[in-house]
Amino acid sequence: MAFTDSEGKSDDDSKVSFESMMYDALKIRLVEEKIIEIYHSDRIQSPVHLSIGQEHVAVGVCAALRRDDPLFGTYRSHAFYLAKGGDLKRMFAELYGKATGGAKGKAGSMHLSAPEVGFMGSSAVVASNIPHAVGAALAARRRGTGQIAVAVFGDGATEEGVFHESINFAALHRLPVLFLCENNGYAVHSPLAARQAYRIGTLAAAYGVPTHSLERGHDMMGIRDLTAATAARVRAGGGPEFLEIHTCRFREHVGPGTDFDAGYRDDAAMLAWQATDPLTVHRDLVDRMTPALLAEIEAAMAFADDSPWPGPEELLTDVL
Amino acid sequence: MSSESLNTGAMPDTLSYGEALRLAMRDALACRPDTIIMGQGVDDHKGTFGTTLGLAGEFGADRVFDTPLAEEGMTGIAIGAALNGLYPIMTHIRADFVLLAMNQIVNLAAKYRYMFGGCFEVPMMIRMVVGRSWGQGAQHSQSPQSLFAHIPGLIVVTPSSPRAILSTYAHAVRHVRNPILCIEHRLMYGLDFHMDEEMPADPLTSRRIRRGRDLTIVATSIMTLEAQRAARHLADFGIEAEIIDLHCVSHPDHDLIMDSVRRTGRLLVADTSWLPYGTAAEICRIVAERDPSALKAPVATLGMAPASCPTAKSLEDVFYPSLRDLVDRAARLVRGGNHGIPLPDERSMADVYKRFKGPF
Numbered sequence: 050m051a052f053t054d055s056e057g058k059s060d061d062d063s064k065v066s067f068e069s070m071m072y073d074a075l076k077i078r079l080v081e082e083k084i085i086e087i088y089h090s091d092r093i094q095s096p097v098h099l100s101i102g103q104e105h106v107a108v109g110v111c112a113a114l115r116r117d118d119p120l121f122g123t124y125r126s127h128a129f130y131l132a133k134g135g136d137l138k139r140m141f142a143e144l145y146g147k148a149t150g151g152a153k154g155k156a157g158s159m160h161l162s163a164p165e166v167g168f169m170g171s172s173a174v175v176a177s178n179i180p181h182a183v184g185a186a187l188a189a190r191r192r193g194t195g196q197i198a199v200a201v202f203g204d205g206a207t208e209e210g211v212f213h214e215s216i217n218f219a220a221l222h223r224l225p226v227l228f229l230c231e232n233n234g235y236a237v238h239s240p241l242a243a244r245q246a247y248r249i250g251t252l253a254a255a256y257g258v259p260t261h262s263l264e265r266g267h268d269m270m271g272i273r274d275l276t277a278a279t280a281a282r283v284r285a286g287g288g289p290e291f292l293e294i295h296t297c298r299f300r301e302h303v304g305p306g307t308d309f310d311a312g313y314r315d316d317a318a319m320l321a322w323q324a325t326d327p328l329t330v331h332r333d334l335v336d337r338m339t340p341a342l343l344a345e346i347e348a349a350m351a352f353a354d355d356s357p358w359p360g361p362e363e364l365l366t367d368v369l
Numbered sequence: 370m371s372s373e374s375l376n377t378g379a380m381p382d383t384l385s386y387g388e389a390l391r392l393a394m395r396d397a398l399a400c401r402p403d404t405i406i407m408g409q410g411v412d413d414h415k416g417t418f419g420t421t422l423g424l425a426g427e428f429g430a431d432r433v434f435d436t437p438l439a440e441e442g443m444t445g446i447a448i449g450a451a452l453n454g455l456y457p458i459m460t461h462i463r464a465d466f467v468l469l470a471m472n473q474i475v476n477l478a479a480k481y482r483y484m485f486g487g488c489f490e491v492p493m494m495i496r497m498v499v500g501r502s503w504g505q506g507a508q509h510s511q512s513p514q515s516l517f518a519h520i521p522g523l524i525v526v527t528p529s530s531p532r533a534i535l536s537t538y539a540h541a542v543r544h545v546r547n548p549i550l551c552i553e554h555r556l557m558y559g560l561d562f563h564m565d566e567e568m569p570a571d572p573l574t575s576r577r578i579r580r581g582r583d584l585t586i587v588a589t590s591i592m593t594l595e596a597q598r599a600a601r602h603l604a605d606f607g608i609e610a611e612i613i614d615l616h617c618v619s620h621p622d623h624d625l626i627m628d629s630v631r632r633t634g635r636l637l638v639a640d641t642s643w644l645p646y647g648t649a650a651e652i653c654r655i656v657a658e659r660d661p662s663a664l665k666a667p668v669a670t671l672g673m674a675p676a677s678c679p680t681a682k683s684l685e686d687v688f689y690p691s692l693r694d695l696v697d698r699a700a701r702l703v704r705g706g707n708h709g710i711p712l713p714d715e716r717s718m719a720d721v722y723k724r725f726k727g728p729f
Binding site: 119121150151152153154155156160162164169170172174177178179180181182183184185186187188189191192194196198210211213214215217218221366367368369 | 403405431436437439441442443444445446447448449450451452453454455457472473476477481482483484485486487488489521522524547
């Protein structure tokens with residue numbers, strides 16, 4: 050069965066299908082809508098940075114990666130955790146602070162990890178794990194694993210010195226790293242214009258790193274194909290490359306609400322993004338997939354509800 | 370770990386601190402193929418004060434390599450390499466430069482294991498060299514052990530001898546799955562040591578290096594050597610000092626310290642850094658919490674003056690505690706202010722230990 054995305058491109062059976070990506074994106078959306086729904090209940094006592102509006106970037110990129118490719122995420126990583134293949138039950142248990150969570154309740158929303166599928170954790174300090182992807186790539190080359198490492202970060206991270214230190218070393222040693230910038234235009238509430246004297250798409254060129262910018266961050270097939278072609282060159286030893294994908298955060302920086310009444314941005318841009326959002330456009334597909342996904346989500350929440358809290362013996366476990 | 374199990378060949382009777390470091394680095398590369406050494410100038414003609422000299426040639430330029438001047442980024446790269454199966458050793462020719470990497474060390478390396486519930490390990494070593502004398506000044510002289518030892522998840526050592534280096538580094542490379550920070554002292558690099566010192570099976574602890582009945586001196590790094598010089602002088606006047614080399618500043622042996630203080634009743638802590646909120650304060654906390662009644666006299670502490678390190682020799686000499694200070698404080702602890710013990714007429718510690726003429 051072939052699907053077409055909003056630009057009418059046809060699908061290719063050898064790749065992760067559009068329908069499969071829609072399923073993954075919808076799963077992320079429904080998970081986060083469920084988080085919004087229950088947030089007032091305080092079952093999740095952890096700050097949540099929702100990916101709603103940005104799911105397609107994670108799904109499109111991960112569709113073009115190997116399961117064992119290490120990927121390092123940000124505090125806004127529900128989408129990448131799930132897109133990389135992270136377990137939903139363990140995620141809800143972690144959000145609830147339960148012992149069955151991926152980190153036994155010590156991580157919460159901001160530090161999800163699933164090393165079994167190459168999701169190497171997420172940091173709440175902006176840009177701080179970009180060099181970890183570079184180091185993982187150094188190890189991959191030395192050990193001959195064939196992996197490429199992926200650093201996921203936002204537009205704000207390009208302002209941090211460690212971003213430049215990392216891309217310089219990766220370029221100098223031609224390491225297999227994919228730098229992936231999710232540009233949603235805001236660092237918390239500060240727009241690009243208040244922060245950057247440069248254009249993000251021009252930065253990597255200073256280090257001789259090829260850059261590809263994609264304006265339409267809802268185009269999962271376009272993201273998948275761009276990532277696949279880029280990853281193939283990186284994996285073949287061509288050195289690091291930089292992807293900038295424009296996207297839109299529909300919700301507030303942190304928390305379950307929206308913030309278009311706060312005055313720092315209006316909803317016109319979001320409404321334009323929503324008009325091309327496959328999760329809005331492909332209503333029939335969404336309606337068909339939703340019941341099964343909601344059942345899976347309810348089961349994950351029940352698992353989390355029924356799981357025990359970590360006991361006091363966990364307090365000093367895993368320090369050393 | 371006995372020295373025989375190291376990949377270093379037969380041990381001589383004496384060895385310099387710097388040569389021990391080179392042997393430890395060579396052993397780390399030889400004992401596991403995934404070890405890499407990275408740092409500014411590790412493969413140059415000086416080889417990190419000789420401690421990495423020749424290793425790039427012997428083990429390959431892909432395992433021992435120079436780095437950009439990017440302390441935070443390179444520390445993060447080491448973390449990522451450790452997460453994906455390597456054992457990285459980073460070098461910093463001055464401990465002061467490590468402060469540029471505090472974010473990676475404190476927010477990431479120290480927390481990866483715990484924050485992710487044990488899903489990850491970050492086995493890696495960060496070596497840093499403390500400078501002293503010849504006008505090292507405010508930014509080439511700091512000794513940051515208490516900054517790092519404050520943070521759960523980090524192991525911090527201040528080795529004071531070649532045996533301590535060889536056993537600790539070999540143990541770390543083979544068995545430790547957390548970041549370990551090794552704070553080395555530049556003044557000791559050129560000193561030769563006898564190799565007959567006993568090391569505990571697990572070197573990540575403290576050890577008693579001299580027995581005595583009258584007071585306990587707990588010391589770090591080069592202050593351990595100063596404590597031994599002071600103890601020899603005091604012994605001539607009938608005062609026997611017990612000396613504990615704290616060594617693993619992050620995980621000192623509380624029982625060893627308490628047992629000693631219970632016997633001597635007097636505690637003097639000699640650290641290479643500042644006193645407030647520092648290593649000396651921590652040792653006093655241990656005693657105060659465990660059994661303050663063991664003390665027959667108030668504790669005494671010696672460390673750097675509460676200022677940045679000055680460059681002028683006349684100021685530097687009073688910035689650091691001298692052998693005279695150490696002897697005087699120890700004698701006062703045991704016999705009071707009118708102890709009557711002549712103080713050694715000695716040049717400053719730097720003059721005694723220094724075997725180089727600057728610059729570095």
